[in-house]
Amino acid sequence: MLIDTHVHLDPFSKIEIEEILYRATNDDVKIVISAGTTIESSKKNIEYSKIFPQFFTGVGIHPMDLIEPFSKNHDNELRDLVSNHEKVIVMSEIGLDYLPDMPDRAWQFDAFRKQISIARDFKLPIIFHSRDAHNDCFRVLREERAFEVGGVMHYFQGSLYDAQTAIDSGFYISIARPLFRIDELQDVVKKISLEHIVIETDSAPQPFKKNRENWTEPRHLRSILLKIAELKDLSAQEVERIIFNNTKKLLSKRWESIEATFS
Ligand SMILES: [Zn+2]
Numbered sequence: 001m002l003i004d005t006h007v008h009l010d011p012f013s014k015i016e017i018e019e020i021l022y023r024a025t026n027d028d029v030k031i032v033i034s035a036g037t038t039i040e041s042s043k044k045n046i047e048y049s050k051i052f053p054q055f056f057t058g059v060g061i062h063p064m065d066l067i068e069p070f071s072k073n074h075d076n077e078l079r080d081l082v083s084n085h086e087k088v089i090v091m092s093e094i095g096l097d098y099l100p101d102m103p104d105r106a107w108q109f110d111a112f113r114k115q116i117s118i119a120r121d122f123k124l125p126i127i128f129h130s131r132d133a134h135n136d137c138f139r140v141l142r143e144e145r146a147f148e149v150g151g152v153m154h155y156f157q158g159s160l161y162d163a164q165t166a167i168d169s170g171f172y173i174s175i176a177r178p179l180f181r182i183d184e185l186q187d188v189v190k191k192i193s194l195e196h197i198v199i200e201t202d203s204a205p206q207p208f209k210k211n212r213e214n215w216t217e218p219r220h221l222r223s224i225l226l227k228i229a230e231l232k233d234l235s236a237q238e239v240e241r242i243i244f245n246n247t248k249k250l251l252s253k254r255w256e257s258i259e260a261t262f263s
Pocket residue numbers: 006007008035093202
């Protein structure tokens with residue numbers, strides 16, 4: 001079975017999610033972990049996790065969504081969400097984004113540090129976002145002792161050096177569909193050990209794609225796995241087994257809540 005470690009399903013309606021999960025299950029994607037980007041979106045994900053057994057969640061405020069400094073209120077709300085809901089299994093999505101016109105960097109740093117601290121207090125793996133900010137992300141993760149909980153560098157698109165730094169910092173590399181189009185990424189996947197890789201689709205509504213059929217969905221996860229198998233010259237079964245074990249290890253104690261759903 002496959003686990004999509006990073007999606008954003010909260011913007012979809014309940015009916016759409018039902019269909020997306022149905023299509024995913026048909027392609028053997030049995031678990032999705034939907035990331036929050038704001039307090040509201042984190043709450044919405046939690047609501048959906050109560051409806052759908054295979055739906056697990058992350059909570060967090062995305063660096064792109066900081067419309068004000070990270071406050072004591074935000075901190076308390078996130079802590080409440082983690083402590084009161086068993087299906088919250090990761091701190092996601094947090095990080096740094098240095099594209100032009102992004103929120104104030106001082107806000108971003110502060111929110112990132114404080115959310116790492118929440119993750120450490122609750123022993124939640126951290127799924128982090130980094131755009132043009134890899135070195136600063138690694139530095140903050142080190143300074144805030146994020147290696148105590150570990151996690152994932154999500155939607156990885158960096159160099160071999162970035163991949164190795166993330167791995168040395170106690171993190172997995174998450175591979176998504178850019179693998180099909182970025183040669184450097186294919187090279188990174190060939191060179192790093194499969195023991196450090198997890199996979200995701202980062203599925204979210206894509207209204208800019210006119211044909212709904214072309215929207216990325218969790219059902220596309222297996223194609224990423226098959227591409228990794230091809231690059232590594234391994235069988236799909238072997239890659240599936242190793243990535244499954246990596247995901248289980250990543251989730252550590254939180255894996256129990258997934259197992260409880262299925263037993
Ligand atoms: Zn995301």
